Amino acid sequence: MIELTHQPIDYHTLTESVRNNGAGAVVLFLGTVREFTQGVQTAWLDYEAYPEMARASMAQLEADVRAGFTVIDVAISHRFGTLQLGDISVAIAVSAPHRAQAFDAGRWLIDTLKERVPIWKKEHYSDGREEWQHPDLPAESLGKGHDQ
Amino acid sequence: MNPLCVKIRIQLFAAAREIAGSDALELDVPQNATIRDVREQLVVAVPLLKPLANSLLWALNNQYASDDRAVSASDTIACFPPVSGG
Numbered sequence: 001m002i003e004l005t006h007q008p009i010d011y012h013t014l015t016e017s018v019r020n021n022g023a024g025a026v027v028l029f030l031g032t033v034r035e036f037t038q039g040v041q042t043a044w045l046d047y048e049a050y051p052e053m054a055r056a057s058m059a060q061l062e063a064d065v066r067a068g069f070t071v072i073d074v075a076i077s078h079r080f081g082t083l084q085l086g087d088i089s090v091a092i093a094v095s096a097p098h099r100a101q102a103f104d105a106g107r108w109l110i111d112t113l114k115e116r117v118p119i120w121k122k123e124h125y126s127d128g129r130e131e132w133q134h135p136d137l138p139a140e141s142l143g144k145g146h147d148q
Numbered sequence: 149m150n151p152l153c154v155k156i157r158i159q160l161f162a163a164a165r166e167i168a169g170s171d172a173l174e175l176d177v178p179q180n181a182t183i184r185d186v187r188e189q190l191v192v193a194v195p196l197l198k199p200l201a202n203s204l205l206w207a208l209n210n211q212y213a214s215d216d217r218a219v220s221a222s223d224t225i226a227c228f229p230p231v232s233g234g
Contacts, residue, residue, distance in 0.1 A: 048162050050228065053210040057210075078233060089233075090234050120231060134162070134230045
């Protein structure tokens with residue numbers, strides 16, 4: 001199950017959706033909005049998605065994890081829009097016959113989602129600055145005008 | 149428009165969208181132009197994107213595309229910085 005949503009993620013329903021009598025393990029991963037990163041205080045985050053490609057890319061993740069891991073069911077939900085401290089940005093639930101399989105598949109899904117899926121976060125700091133988070137991008141390439 | 153050119157539309161996201169001041173733009177590119185050619189024309193059209201240009205990722209029809217892929221007018225083309233979801 002793949003979902004890209006503006007609404008708060010219902011991780012209980014998401015988790016229930018992968019439960020199965022063949023499973024000996026269900027793993028749930030939640031990504032949440034952290035207040036402090038290396039001492040800098042976040043006020044809130046904006047998430048932007050390229051919706052059509054993000055959905056296609058998340059569906060490919062599901063297909064790849066089913067091909068490469070021993071899983072029974074998989075559910076992935078990513079939220080976009082404005083998120084406050086503590087809000088859930090992403091939820092991944094995996095069921096598998098054994099716990100190692102569920103942990104391995106869940107770890108691969110979140111790591112690969114962060115590499116592939118076209119979604120971006122913009123930090124709004126408590127001191128009023130704002131900054132797009134773009135791994136591997138030299139800060140100067142983002143140009144001026146990012147201080148508020 | 150040069151008859152040997154095609155008009156393409158490029159969707160922009162995140163920092164690329166903000167720097168360009170628009171979520172999409174149109175370019176006239178030569179027939180059989182590659183992503184590499186399109187990138188060169190994009191920074192001519194929007195010089196503010198030049199510092200970002202080598203980091204930008206490209207997608208054709210919702211799939212990542214390498215520099216040597218040819219584009220056509222019917223392709224859905226998007227251009228964006230490295231992703232940072234999760």
